[in-house]
Amino acid sequence: MDTMRRIARKYASLAVVLGLVGALSVVVASCGGGGGNSDGGLCSQCGDDPDGPCLPSVEVDRAPDAPEPCNVQSDSSEPCTVRLGCFRMLGSAQRRCYPLVPPDSEQAQPAFECHGERANQSTPRPSSTPTVTPSSTPVPTNTAPTPLPT
Numbered sequence: 715m716d717t718m719r720r721i722a723r724k725y726a727s728l729a730v731v732l733g734l735v736g737a738l739s740v741v742v743a744s745c746g747g748g749g750g751n752s753d754g755g756l757c758s759q760c761g762d763d764p765d766g767p768c769l770p771s772v773e774v775d776r777a778p779d780a781p782e783p784c785n786v787q788s789d790s791s792e793p794c795t796v797r798l799g800c801f802r803m804l805g806s807a808q809r810r811c812y813p814l815v816p817p818d819s820e821q822a823q824p825a826f827e828c829h830g831e832r833a834n835q836s837t838p839r840p841s842s843t844p845t846v847t848p849s850s851t852p853v854p855t856n857t858a859p860t861p862l863p864t
Contacts, residue, residue: 754811756781757828760800761809768798768811781813781826801833 752759754769773793774784784794796813801822803810812822812833822833 754798756796756798756811756813758811759809760811765809768800771795771797781823783816801835803828803831804834805831 752765754760754767755772756774758768759765760768773795774780776784776787776794778785780794781796784796788794797816798811799814799820799822800809801812802808810828810831810833812828813826815821815823821835824832824835826832
């Protein structure tokens with residue numbers, strides 16, 4: 715019986731540490747998965763894998779809280795189309811598909827919110843044209859040993 719108590723005391727701190735490590739790993743795993751809807755539609759997550767790009771445009775219902783120009787009532791029966799772009803949310807590194815300013819701007823609509831956050835307008839956007847960075851011409855170097863003075 716005395717031996718069991720000594721073993722229990724000896725390994726109790728190890729059991730506590732292992733329990734904390736296990737709990738922490740569950741918390742970290744639940745935060746990093748991206749989660750949410752990543753179908754490329756309005757307010758979907760976007761960016762690198764597994765999220766992917768935004769759809770070029772989506773059709774939305776007309777409503778006061780819809781993106782421009784769909785936030786104004788119309789007598790037209792045609793669907794309302796909005797172009798999308800991938801931007802970071804203000805105050806977060808998470809990227810979402812925000813509506814672009816109509817008709818041809820590449821900027822997100824400044825007042826539109828996805829999940830309560832506006833788009834960070836300074837989000838770097840991928841360039842469709844690769845940028846060439848000039849490099850200096852390599853200069854040959856002498857690798858032979860330096861002769862000793864005589």
